[in-house]
Amino acid sequence: MATTASGLRADGSIGTSHRRVILASSLGTVFEWYDFYLYGSLAAIIGKQFFTGLNETSQFIFALLAFAAGFAVRPFGAIVFGRVGDLIGRKYTFLITIIIMGTSTFLVGVLPGYSTMGVLAPVLLIALRLLQGLALGGEYGGAATYVAEHAPQGKRGLYTSFIQITATFGLFLSLLVILGTRLGLGTESFEAWGWRIPFLISAVLVGVSVYIRLQLHESPVFQQMKAEGKQSKAPLTEAFGQWKNLRLVILALLGATAGQAVVWYTGQFYSLYFLTQSLKIDGTTANLLIAAALLIGTPFFVFFGWLSDKVGRKPVVLAGCLLAALTMFPIFKGLTHFGNPAIEAAAATAPVVVTADPNACSFQFDPVGKKTFTSSCDVAKSVLAKKGIPYTNASAPAGTLATVKIGDEVIESFEGAGLEKADFTAKGKEFTGKIAAQVKTAGYPEKADPSQSNYPMLIVLLAILVLYVTMVYGPIAAWLVEMFPTRIRYTSMSLPYHIGNGWFGGFVPTIGFMLVAWKGDIYYGLWYPVVVALMTVVIGLFFVRETKDVPLEH
Numbered sequence: 001m002a003t004t005a006s007g008l009r010a011d012g013s014i015g016t017s018h019r020r021v022i023l024a025s026s027l028g029t030v031f032e033w034y035d036f037y038l039y040g041s042l043a044a045i046i047g048k049q050f051f052t053g054l055n056e057t058s059q060f061i062f063a064l065l066a067f068a069a070g071f072a073v074r075p076f077g078a079i080v081f082g083r084v085g086d087l088i089g090r091k092y093t094f095l096i097t098i099i100i101m102g103t104s105t106f107l108v109g110v111l112p113g114y115s116t117m118g119v120l121a122p123v124l125l126i127a128l129r130l131l132q133g134l135a136l137g138g139e140y141g142g143a144a145t146y147v148a149e150h151a152p153q154g155k156r157g158l159y160t161s162f163i164q165i166t167a168t169f170g171l172f173l174s175l176l177v178i179l180g181t182r183l184g185l186g187t188e189s190f191e192a193w194g195w196r197i198p199f200l201i202s203a204v205l206v207g208v209s210v211y212i213r214l215q216l217h218e219s220p221v222f223q224q225m226k227a228e229g230k231q232s233k234a235p236l237t238e239a240f241g242q243w244k245n246l247r248l249v250i251l252a253l254l255g256a257t258a259g260q261a262v263v264w265y266t267g268q269f270y271s272l273y274f275l276t277q278s279l280k281i282d283g284t285t286a287n288l289l290i291a292a293a294l295l296i297g298t299p300f301f302v303f304f305g306w307l308s309d310k311v312g313r314k315p316v317v318l319a320g321c322l323l324a325a326l327t328m329f330p331i332f333k334g335l336t337h338f339g340n341p342a343i344e345a346a347a348a349t350a351p352v353v354v355t356a357d358p359n360a361c362s363f364q365f366d367p368v369g370k371k372t373f374t375s376s377c378d379v380a381k382s383v384l385a386k387k388g389i390p391y392t393n394a395s396a397p398a399g400t401l402a403t404v405k406i407g408d409e410v411i412e413s414f415e416g417a418g419l420e421k422a423d424f425t426a427k428g429k430e431f432t433g434k435i436a437a438q439v440k441t442a443g444y445p446e447k448a449d450p451s452q453s454n455y456p457m458l459i460v461l462l463a464i465l466v467l468y469v470t471m472v473y474g475p476i477a478a479w480l481v482e483m484f485p486t487r488i489r490y491t492s493m494s495l496p497y498h499i500g501n502g503w504f505g506g507f508v509p510t511i512g513f514m515l516v517a518w519k520g521d522i523y524y525g526l527w528y529p530v531v532v533a534l535m536t537v538v539i540g541l542f543f544v545r546e547t548k549d550v551p552l553e554h
Contacts, residue, residue: 037175039108078138087231111128141491145219149220156478256496259318261505267462289458350442353392
C-alpha cells in the first residue's frame with residue numbers, strides 16, 4: 001500500500017517501518033526510566049550507605065531529597081535538550097540523553113559509600129543524580145513528540161500511550177532486578193553491597209539502547225518543517241518570551257501536569273514508602289505488591305490513551321485527578337487496615353498523644369546531622385518518629401514538661417538542654433525504653449505480621465491507585481504535544497511536563513514524609529497531592545482547551 005510523505009499509509013495507518021521506529025523509541029525510554037527508578041526504590045538502603053552521619057529519620061528524608069534532586073533539575077534538562085531537539089532534531093537528542101543517563105547510573109553502582117569517602121560520597125551521589133535528572137529532562141519531551149509526529153490523526157492518544165507505559169515498565173523492570181538480586185544474595189548481603197548490582201547491570205542495557213536508537217529516523221513532521229525552512233531560530237525566546245506561548249506553558253503546568261504528577265508519584269512511589277516506612281511491611285513483600293498492582297493496571301495506559309482519542313484528553317485526565325483527590329485518604333487508611341491491622345487497632349484502643357508547649361517543638365529534620373533536639377517535646381517526638389508510632393498533638397502552657405500518653409499511661413519526657421552528653425544519652429535510653437515497653441503493651445507492632453496482612457485486598461487498593469495513574473498519564477503526552485506548534489513543540493511541552501513531574505510530583509515522597517514527621521499523623525502527607533490534584537481540576541476545567549482534533553502540522 002502506498003504511503004504519504006508523512007510516513008502514513010493511504011488508509012491513515014502507520015507502516016511497518018514506522019511501527020518499528022516507535023517501538024525502538026519506547027524501548028530506549030524504558031531503560032532510562034529503569035535507571036531513574038533504581039534510586040527511588042533503593043532510597044532507604046542508599047540512605048544508610050551515603051548518609052550514615054545523620055540520625056535515622058534525617059537519613060531517610062535526606063536520601064529522598066537526593067532522589068528529588070534528580071527531579072529538581074529536570075526542567076533545566078528540558079530547556080537544554082528541548083532547544084537542541086527543536087534546532088537539530090529528535091534523533092540526536094535521544095542519543096545524548098541515553099548516554100548521559102546510562103553512564104551516571106553505572107557510576108552510582110561503583111561509588112564508594114560514606115564510610116570510605118566521608119562527606120564526598122553523598123556530594124558525588126547527588127552530582128550523579130543531577131546528571132540523571134538533566135538527561136531525563138530531555139528524554140520524555142523528545143520521545144512523546146517523536147511518536148506523536150508519526151501517529152495518524154485520531155490515534156495520537158493511542159500511540160503516545162505506549163510511551164506512557166515505558167515509565168511503568170521501567171519501574172517494573174527495576175523492581176524485578178532488585179527483587180531477584182535481593183532473593184539471590186539474601187537481605188544482609190544485598191543491603192551491604194548487592195544493591196550495587198542493579199546499577200551495574202545498566203552498562204549492558206545502555207549498550208543495547210544506544211544501538212536501538214542509532215536505528216531511528218528523524219520525525220517526518222520535523223523533516224518537513226526543516227525542508228520548508230520554518231524552524232525556529234530561537235526556540236527558548238519564542239516559547240517563553242512571547243506571552244501567547246508562555247501562557248500555554250503555564251496553563252499546561254497548572255491545569256494538566258501538576259495534578260497528573262502528584263497522582264502518579266503518590267500511586268507508584270509514595271504508596272511503596274508508606275507500606276515500608278509507616279506500615280513496616282517487609283521491603284521485598286512491598287515491592288511484590290506494587291509489582292502486582294502495576295501488572296494489573298498497566299494495560300489501562302493504552303485504554304485511556306485510546307479513550308482520549310474518542311472523548312478528549314481533558315475529561316480523562318481531570319477525572320483521574322478528581323477521583324484520586326477524593327479517595328486517597330480512604331485508600332491509604334485501607335492499606336493500613338489490610339496491611340498492618342495491629343497499628344490500626346492499637347491507635348484506636350491506645351492512641352498516642354504528645355502534650356507539649358508548641359513553641360518548644362522543632363521540625364524533626366536535620367539535613368546535616370549536626371543539630372541535637374534537646375527540648376522535652378523534641379525528645380518525645382524524635383523517639384516516636386524513629387519507631388514509626390502515629391500520634392496526635394495537644395498544647396500545654398509554656399514551660400510545661402512534655403508528656404507522652406499511650407492509652408491511659410502517661411510518660412514524662414525530659415529537658416536535655418544543659419545536660420552532659422553522657423547524661424543526655426542515659427536519660428534518652430531510659431525514656432526510649434519506657435516508650436518501647438508501653439507501645440508494645442498497647443499493641444503497636446515493630447513490624448507487620450505477615451499472617452495478619454490481607455495481600456489480595458492490598459493489591460486491589462494499590463491497583464486502584466495505579467488505575468488513577470493510567471487515567472492521568474495515558475493521555476497526557478498527546479495533550480501536551482497538541483498544545484504547541486511544531487517549531488517550538490519539544491521545548492514548550494518539555495518544560496511544563498518536567499516542572500510538573502520533577503517538582504510537583506518528584507517531591508511528593510519528601511514533602512509527604514516531612515509532613516508526617518511534623519504532625520505525627522501517618523496520613524497527613526496526603527494533603528499535598530490532594531490539594532495539588534484539586535488545583536489542576538479547577539484550572540484545567542476552566543482554562544485549558546481540548547486538543548484531540550488539532551492538526552500537528554502547525
